[in-house]
Amino acid sequence: MDRLWRFGGWEVTQTHDSLRPYLLEETYELLDAIQQGDAETIKEELGDLLLQVLFHSRIAEAAGEFTVDEVAAALVAKLVHRSPHLSDPAGADAASDFEADLEAKVAAQEKAWEERKLTEKARRSCLDGIAMAQPALALAEKVRSRSAKAGLPDDLVPDSLRVIELGGPESAEERLRKATLDFAASIRAAEDAAEADRGFRAPLTADQWCDYWRTTAERR
Numbered sequence: 001m002d003r004l005w006r007f008g009g010w011e012v013t014q015t016h017d018s019l020r021p022y023l024l025e026e027t028y029e030l031l032d033a034i035q036q037g038d039a040e041t042i043k044e045e046l047g048d049l050l051l052q053v054l055f056h057s058r059i060a061e062a063a064g065e066f067t068v069d070e071v072a073a074a075l076v077a078k079l080v081h082r083s084p085h086l087s088d089p090a091g092a093d094a095a096s097d098f099e100a101d102l103e104a105k106v107a108a109q110e111k112a113w114e115e116r117k118l119t120e121k122a123r124r125s126c127l128d129g130i131a132m133a134q135p136a137l138a139l140a141e142k143v144r145s146r147s148a149k150a151g152l153p154d155d156l157v158p159d160s161l162r163v164i165e166l167g168g169p170e171s172a173e174e175r176l177r178k179a180t181l182d183f184a185a186s187i188r189a190a191e192d193a194a195e196a197d198r199g200f201r202a203p204l205t206a207d208q209w210c211d212y213w214r215t216t217a218e219r220r
Helices: 002-007 020-036 039-062 068-082 089-095 102-120 136-149 172-198 206-219
Strands: none
Touching: 002 039, 020 039, 039 068, 136 172, 172 206
């Protein structure tokens, strides 16, 4: 990548934004390869995706922001922080015990991962950190999953997120995206209203979700 950069051709004219279509395209090509189960194609597409990481890192380096080494170091630090068994001798011994209950180990690992993740960033909403630009169906699933973990009652989920309707003047993708963004806005509004009343941010009970959902809906 440095050699390409020194050449001073097409590469140096690119930006993070101009590379977005390529990143998306390479991701879908990798997903296709995985679906086909072709190891050689998967290897090739992983390389293409890795190129995107190197490319974006080189753009950032040219701007004096960060280097690819710092990207790798940040990833290692995140993995170590979110996986305490990597640095805990007792955890390492347990991980090597093939007689241990795999399901219990996975559950404990996921719990530790989420707990450590919460300490890394001061998130004010259960939806913080969700990539809103992802495809509508994936976005809807992620928002519903996060809201369910936060205790939002299932009956507050609108019908537009339960059934996907095809046809009509607007695409199903756009309808689902709009419905999901509206749902997300309602969640954040309820969280904000609860914080305004209590003076602090804290998880909501099912009854509190319903109360603040109703009061914020009346204001909109």
